[in-house]
Amino acid sequence: MNLLFALVALPLLFMLASLVAGRHGPRLIWLSAPLMTGLAVWLAIAVHTAPEGGALGGWPVPLGIMLEADGLAAALMLASAITAAITGLFALGSYGTTRAETTRSYTFWPLFYGLWAAVNAVLVSRDLFNLYVAIELLSICAVALAAFGSRKAAMDYLMIALAGSLAYLLGVVLIFAAVGTLDLSLIAERAPEARTSILIGAALISAGLIAKTALFPLHGWLPPAHGAAPPAVSALLSALVVKASFVILLRVWFEALPGLTEQAIITGFGVLGAAAILYGSALALRQEGLKALIAYSTVAQLGYLFLVFPLAGGGEAITLWAAGAWGAMGFHASAHMLAKAGLFLAAGLMIHASGNGRMDGLTGLARAMPVTTFAFALCAVSLMGLPPSGGFMAKYLMLIASLASGQWPYALVIIAGGLMAAAYLFRPLARMFAGTETPAITPLAHGWLPLAPLALAIAAMALGLLSAAPYELMVSGLPEAGEAGLEEVEP
Amino acid sequence: MNTAILIPVLLVLAPLIPAVVSAFLSGHAGWRNGVNIGFAALKLALVTYALAGVAAGAEYEWRIAFVPGLDLVLRLDALALLFVTLSAVLWVATTLYAIAYLKGTPHQARFFAFFNLCVVAASGIAMSGSLITFFVFYEILTLATWPLVVHTGSAKAMAAGRTYLAYTLAGSAALLAGIVWLESGSGPVEFADGADLSGFSTLSASVIFALLIGGLGAKTALIPLHPWLPAAMAAPAPVSALLHAVAVVKAGAFGVVRVIYDVYGIETVAALGLGIPLAALASATIIYGSLQALCQSDIKKRLAYSTVSQVSYIVLGASLAGPFAVIGGLVHLVHQGLMKITLFFGAGVLAERAGITGIAQMDGIGRRMPITMAAFSVAALGMIGVPPVAGFVSKWYLALGGYQSGASWVVGVLIASSLLNAAYFLPMLYRAWLKPSADTLPSRETLASTRTWLLILPGAFTAMAALGAGLFAGFELSPLGWATLIVERIYLP
Numbered sequence: 001m002n003l004l005f006a007l008v009a010l011p012l013l014f015m016l017a018s019l020v021a022g023r024h025g026p027r028l029i030w031l032s033a034p035l036m037t038g039l040a041v042w043l044a045i046a047v048h049t050a051p052e053g054g055a056l057g058g059w060p061v062p063l064g065i066m067l068e069a070d071g072l073a074a075a076l077m078l079a080s081a082i083t084a085a086i087t088g089l090f091a092l093g094s095y096g097t098t099r100a101e102t103t104r105s106y107t108f109w110p111l112f113y114g115l116w117a118a119v120n121a122v123l124v125s126r127d128l129f130n131l132y133v134a135i136e137l138l139s140i141c142a143v144a145l146a147a148f149g150s151r152k153a154a155m156d157y158l159m160i161a162l163a164g165s166l167a168y169l170l171g172v173v174l175i176f177a178a179v180g181t182l183d184l185s186l187i188a189e190r191a192p193e194a195r196t197s198i199l200i201g202a203a204l205i206s207a208g209l210i211a212k213t214a215l216f217p218l219h220g221w222l223p224p225a226h227g228a229a230p231p232a233v234s235a236l237l238s239a240l241v242v243k244a245s246f247v248i249l250l251r252v253w254f255e256a257l258p259g260l261t262e263q264a265i266i267t268g269f270g271v272l273g274a275a276a277i278l279y280g281s282a283l284a285l286r287q288e289g290l291k292a293l294i295a296y297s298t299v300a301q302l303g304y305l306f307l308v309f310p311l312a313g314g315g316e317a318i319t320l321w322a323a324g325a326w327g328a329m330g331f332h333a334s335a336h337m338l339a340k341a342g343l344f345l346a347a348g349l350m351i352h353a354s355g356n357g358r359m360d361g362l363t364g365l366a367r368a369m370p371v372t373t374f375a376f377a378l379c380a381v382s383l384m385g386l387p388p389s390g391g392f393m394a395k396y397l398m399l400i401a402s403l404a405s406g407q408w409p410y411a412l413v414i415i416a417g418g419l420m421a422a423a424y425l426f427r428p429l430a431r432m433f434a435g436t437e438t439p440a441i442t443p444l445a446h447g448w449l450p451l452a453p454l455a456l457a458i459a460a461m462a463l464g465l466l467s468a469a470p471y472e473l474m475v476s477g478l479p480e481a482g483e484a485g486l487e488e489v490e491p
Numbered sequence: 492m493n494t495a496i497l498i499p500v501l502l503v504l505a506p507l508i509p510a511v512v513s514a515f516l517s518g519h520a521g522w523r524n525g526v527n528i529g530f531a532a533l534k535l536a537l538v539t540y541a542l543a544g545v546a547a548g549a550e551y552e553w554r555i556a557f558v559p560g561l562d563l564v565l566r567l568d569a570l571a572l573l574f575v576t577l578s579a580v581l582w583v584a585t586t587l588y589a590i591a592y593l594k595g596t597p598h599q600a601r602f603f604a605f606f607n608l609c610v611v612a613a614s615g616i617a618m619s620g621s622l623i624t625f626f627v628f629y630e631i632l633t634l635a636t637w638p639l640v641v642h643t644g645s646a647k648a649m650a651a652g653r654t655y656l657a658y659t660l661a662g663s664a665a666l667l668a669g670i671v672w673l674e675s676g677s678g679p680v681e682f683a684d685g686a687d688l689s690g691f692s693t694l695s696a697s698v699i700f701a702l703l704i705g706g707l708g709a710k711t712a713l714i715p716l717h718p719w720l721p722a723a724m725a726a727p728a729p730v731s732a733l734l735h736a737v738a739v740v741k742a743g744a745f746g747v748v749r750v751i752y753d754v755y756g757i758e759t760v761a762a763l764g765l766g767i768p769l770a771a772l773a774s775a776t777i778i779y780g781s782l783q784a785l786c787q788s789d790i791k792k793r794l795a796y797s798t799v800s801q802v803s804y805i806v807l808g809a810s811l812a813g814p815f816a817v818i819g820g821l822v823h824l825v826h827q828g829l830m831k832i833t834l835f836f837g838a839g840v841l842a843e844r845a846g847i848t849g850i851a852q853m854d855g856i857g858r859r860m861p862i863t864m865a866a867f868s869v870a871a872l873g874m875i876g877v878p879p880v881a882g883f884v885s886k887w888y889l890a891l892g893g894y895q896s897g898a899s900w901v902v903g904v905l906i907a908s909s910l911l912n913a914a915y916f917l918p919m920l921y922r923a924w925l926k927p928s929a930d931t932l933p934s935r936e937t938l939a940s941t942r943t944w945l946l947i948l949p950g951a952f953t954a955m956a957a958l959g960a961g962l963f964a965g966f967e968l969s970p971l972g973w974a975t976l977i978v979e980r981i982y983l984p
Binding site: 324327364366367370374381386387388392393396397399400403404411415418419422426430433434435436438467468471472 | 514517555556557558559597598601623626627630631633634638641643644645646649652653656660661663664667668671672674675676
């Protein structure tokens with residue numbers, strides 16, 4: 001319990017500290033990175049044996065606030081801690097103390113810690129209003145960080161985020177009016193009494209969260225915002241921010257409303273996810289800018305997460321792990337966090353070094369920046385879903401789940417998505433290996449910066465090679481609906 | 492604890508360590524070469540130890556779970572060891588050759604890192620004990636080979652890399668689809684037990700088989716999935732040697748053998764009626780590859796099409812499924828490796844030292860470079876099937892197997908292929924040995940002053956090995972003896 005509280009409160013403390021510390025603020029990352037990662041590891045080990053949770057201040061629900069970490073929350077908490085810690089260290093290159101103090105080097109750090117706290121809060125909250133507060137804090141920090149790149153893209157992002165928040169809030173009000181509680185487990189108990197109004201509320205909540213997650217067709221704001229931002233910011237936005245709103249969506253449907261879900265809703269999520277995979281990949285194939293390509297890849301990769309709705313336990317459990325869709329989703333979310341952040345960091349270094357963000361600017365960089373290129377390649381392998389990577393385990397489990405449950409169209413989409421990912425990611429990679437000259441590059445701020453994407457890439461690989469423990473963690477304490485499928489659970 | 496179960500792990504680690512070390516020793520060629528040779532020798536020692544153990548009936552197995560019930564299994568049985576031994580022996584030869592070949596060229600660190608990674612993948616493929624393990628290493632091989640194909644960075648190399656990826660990744664997608672479809676119904680498939688096909692209709696089982704073989708066929712270069720292989724000629728000679736003899740095409744062929752014998756089982760393949768169509772496809776590839784080889788004027792291209800043809804002998808032997816045919820196919824896995832690597836070593840030496848890439852330029856080269864060309868000639872004669880070189884043994888057993896399985900048309904295919912082999916290899920030998928030297932050839936003095944033994948001896952060694960494998964085929968530890976052992980264990984459990 002105190003551990004969960006610490007994981008949410010400590011980043012907030014670091015946020016305040018970084019405001020107070022002024023030009024020494026950036027140095028705090030040397031403390032916060034190992035501390036937060038260590039706590040997340042501790043949580044993962046603790047949750048592995050029993051779910052962690054309890055009421056804040058000892059006040060029970062409905063008076064107090066419940067914090068709770070199941071296996072998925074602990075796993076994502078750890079993956080996001082690794083991602084945020086490494087991205088934070090990487091950001092020292094742009095917003096560190098070695099450079100003259102700027103507005104940005106001052107504002108980056110509080111926003112960074114605010115975002116981290118919000119992500120952790122989303123993961124452990126079990127109450128629609130808490131989730132609202134957390135997702136609002138997240139949106140505000142994310143929009144402000146996105147403004148580091150393009151003001152216009154950030155404004156669009158802000159509009160979408162606000163509209164999403166309004167829809168979410170409206171949905172929460174409807175549900176509260178219907179059942180008189182915001183706690184997820186209490187909603188699950190009382191939901192059958194007011195089925196219609198709850199479904200309308202849930203639809204509003206879903207619409208808001210889909211906009212924030214940038215699921216096709218509400219993805220339009222994401223590529224400009226993620227593509228234009230500085231590398232460290234793009235990494236945080238693509239890796240963490242969009243996952244948080246997706247996790248809330250999971251909580252709402254799998255924990256608060258299992259059994260209320262119609263086949264149409266499940267299929268709807270699945271079809272949108274599949275469309276996102278194909279459409280995002282097709283657009284990624286056509287990009288000439290490196291970061292725009294990676295941003296469109298995010299649109300495609302987010303689609304896979306939504307396949308958990310139709311796939312989770314959708315069929316008779318023929319094999320031991322036919323109900324592995326839940327684990328697949330956890331693997332995909334974690335692997336995408338690590339690999340996409342690594343990809344953005346590596347791309348940022350390459351664009352800085354070559355002074356050109358377009359595809360042809362990459363020519364020959366494999367010779368000038370071997371470590372960065374290698375990190376880029378490893379992250380790309382995970383996104384393509386090729387072994388040995390976390391991305392592969394995710395795709396393998398998803399494929400098994402879709403075929404074991406007889407939903408083979410999803411399997412075709414997953415395989416097509418993997419091939420398209422290979423096609424769009426090998427384009428920049430081939431540029432890096434092409435040519436015979438070694439291009440002259442602008443030196444990096446620190447020689448060790450390429451190690452940041454490399455560390456993320458290795459983490460994404462390790463997730464695939466040593467997958468047994470993460471898998472057990474992700475499926476431990478999973479909601480009943482995650483195992484049995486949304487439709488089969490009677491409330 | 493029995494330390495012997497670690498042998499499969501050590502066999503994978505032996506090339507992995509120099510792969511990682513090479514990546515970091517970019518400025519220290521001497522150290523890097525030392526590490527590479529040292530670990531290659533270490534692996535040979537491990538293989539020798541394992542050979543003795545497996546011959547005596549031991550099987551080494553090591554496993555770790557991916558998710559509960561789904562394991563990464565490394566299992567060293569007789570079939571695995573056949574491929575591991577081949578890769579270990581040829582790894583030593585190719586490492587020595589590559590050190591000499593690449594001396595003074597840029598980016599050797601990268602080259603050796605990925606080169607060794609390919610050997611890791613090949614060892615892993617050989618020792619895979621389950622389908623998922625096989626797929627993991629198979630894909631590592633796909634990915635690790637790409638930087639080698641595009642190593643020079645020239646436009647031609649990049650185009651070759653693109654073609655290579657298009658075919659192999661599409662193949663991987665088909666293979667993955669087949670694996671997942673199979674495992675979604677039967678649970679995780681381990682080679683030791685085979686797949687439980689009871690839940691599948693005849694049609695589904697056949698479609699899955701087609702997906703698996705089609706996916707593997709992309710690397711095996713079965714027609715119509717072969718065009719990437721001749722295109723990949725843009726790679727440096729050691730890479731071609733490795734691609735053709737050990738790593739990529741062999742991985743595919745080895746996978747076909749595993750699918751037929753350890754996933755489906757011979758009886759099931761026969762009951763589904765899948766063996767003969769596959770044998771027909773392999774035969775078509777054999778003839779088509781030979782015809783194409785005949786049309787090439789570039790040495791490496793001709794050798795490449797020759798590989799398309801020769802690797803299908805392995806598939807042919809496996810799909811005919813009689814004991815003699817299987818022996819012929821398995822032994823060809825080794826024999827073709829020894830002979831083809833010799834040919835590519837020779838082609839590389841010709842290009843590097845005398846600037847010869849076209850067949851028309853080979854006039855009289857035999858007298859200027861006698862050792863290289865003697866080795867080349869032994870291998871070429873072996874490919875044709877002239878006794879006592881190893882190729883003859885393969886063809887003999889395949890022909891016997893054809894009769895035994897009641898598919899005597901196979902003998903016709905083999906005769907046609909041998910005639911075609913003779914038609915495209917003999918003119919090269921005729922030019923090299925019997926035609927007067929062209930004026931464009933470098934003089935004896937120039938050649939003597941630039942002679943690098945490290946470039947010449949690996950080819951001589953592999954040619955001797957090919958000759959020895961044929962001459963001493965009757966011994967228990969010859970490739971033929973070992974293939975017979977494997978087949979005895981398949982048919983007489």
